[in-house]
Amino acid sequence: MIVETRKASLWYKSVIDAGLKPKTRPSLDRTYHNRLSPFSRYLDRPVVAKFDHRQGSSDGGGVLLKAANQRLGLTSALAACLQEERQPGKILHEIEELLTQRVMGIALGYEDANDAARLASDPMHKLLVGREPIDGEDLASQSTLSRFENAPDRKELFRLGEALADCVIERHRKRLHGRARPITIDLDPTDDPTHGQQQFTFFNRHYDCYCYLPVVCLLTFNEEAEQYLVAAVLRPGNVSGSCGAIGILRRLLGRLDRAFPGVGFRVRLDGGFAAPEVLEFLDDQPRVEYVVNLASNAVLDRFVEPAMRTARRLSKKSGETEHVYGQFRYKTKKTWKYERRILYKAEVVRHPNRDPKDNPRFVVTNMKQSPKWLYEEVYCQRGDLENRIKELHYGMEIGRTSCTSFWANQFRVMMTAAAYVLMQELRLRLARTDCARAQVATLRERFLKLGVQVVASVRRIVLHLPQAFPYGEHFYRLALSLGAQTG
Secondary structure: OOOEEEHHHHHHHHHHOOOOOOOOEEEEEEOOOOOOHHHHHHHHOOOOEEEOOOOOOOOOOHHHHHHHHHHHHHHHHOOOOOOOOOOOOOOOOHHEEEEHHHHHHHHOOOOOHHHHHOOOOOOHHHHHHHHOOOOOOOOOHHHHHHHHOOOOHHHHHHHHHHHHHHHHHHHHHHOOOOOOOEEEEEEEEEEEOOOOOOOOOEOOOOEOOOOOOOEEEEEEOOOOOEEEEEEEEEEEEEEEOOOOOOHHHHHHHHHHHHHOOOOOEEEOOHHHHOHHHHHHHHHOOOOOOEEEOOOOOHHHHHHHHHHHHHHHHHHHHHHHOEEEEEEEEEEOOOOOOOOOOEEEEEEEOOOOOOOOEEEEEEEEEEOOOOOOHHHHHHHHOOOOOOOOHHHHHHOOOOOOOOOOOOHHHHHHHHHHHHHHHHHHHHHOOOOOOOOOOHHHHHHHHHHHOOOOOEEEEOOOOEOOOOOOOOOOHHEEEEEEEHOOOOO
């Protein structure tokens, strides 16, 4: 098997013509000559692979992202929030081009700005930004993108967060025609380990590392299975779990109320958000139901002890995990102004070859339904939020916050969130197919990472995709739903 590039072949020929004996080859050309490959025994002729196809790209499915972005108007809305401060005569790449280049790159699996050096002349990436794919100017370099990431201030980032939320809410307002049953709002913090001199990174005892503590917010409409990202906020590593929650909820509830007049809301929160000020805020909001996890303490354990004895007796008799549900009214001595309804699950957990373990759980709520239904059918459903967070970490690499500036890292989180919104839009349009619940990494592999030959003329641009494509039917459906036409 022979793998070569045109540049390396010319270099090799020039050395031979000069009568010299080549010792090494240019390392940057990734050039290999290996006629003793084990494949040679199975083939009847040499195989030559050349990296010289200017019109080829490995991201042919990215055209779906471009169509989804145009339907949402996402990067245009985000770019409008950024102020241009560069000298007009020296601008080669507009703000919207830079933003689109980064968002599309993240969605396609190139989460670092230094990938730009290898993708600057890729015809598909130029097409996604809006440039001529073959003869157009190259895209921005890594240094240009790094300056771009460090340019926005906190006011611009605040406007970016509002624009992202508005785009997501408007998309679902149109999809649901302004009508929805209770809209569920989930907030959850996550850890973002840091490994350098980033601003506001601190050691967190709970996660046992130096990190940031970003919080993500997702919406669920009409009891649908999908949870849609609407906000992502980076926070210092030493803040409390509830930091910023009231501001996020207040702005989000106002926007949702304007988009869906008269709709009811349901807020589900982890135990880190069970601060007195958060609960008081939720109590004061009209048409807002909430279920918030409550950390166990000695007082709550005394309330639930009779139920725990019952659960132990049932578990000993059956030899299986058993639980008992109940409720009581509770008020703290200093921080709560009035009693609230507390639901509990008195559980005894049994595992093979282990001793039984008590596992009492508590939830504070203003809802009226039975404790078992509220815990199992409402609160426990937020467990799927962990899958969305895993997608953000392992599918979109939201943790690539390696800039020194805290605000530059927040900008990276925002661009990653925008890329995830585009991926969720693709998944939404694959409803009622076997890809309707596919992870974003699977969507990328199946629909975006396609070999393509780009042919551009004065009249049109033709993308030559593989004929033997196993997901061609799904790709066809996606393209039609995003505005493509047959012909």
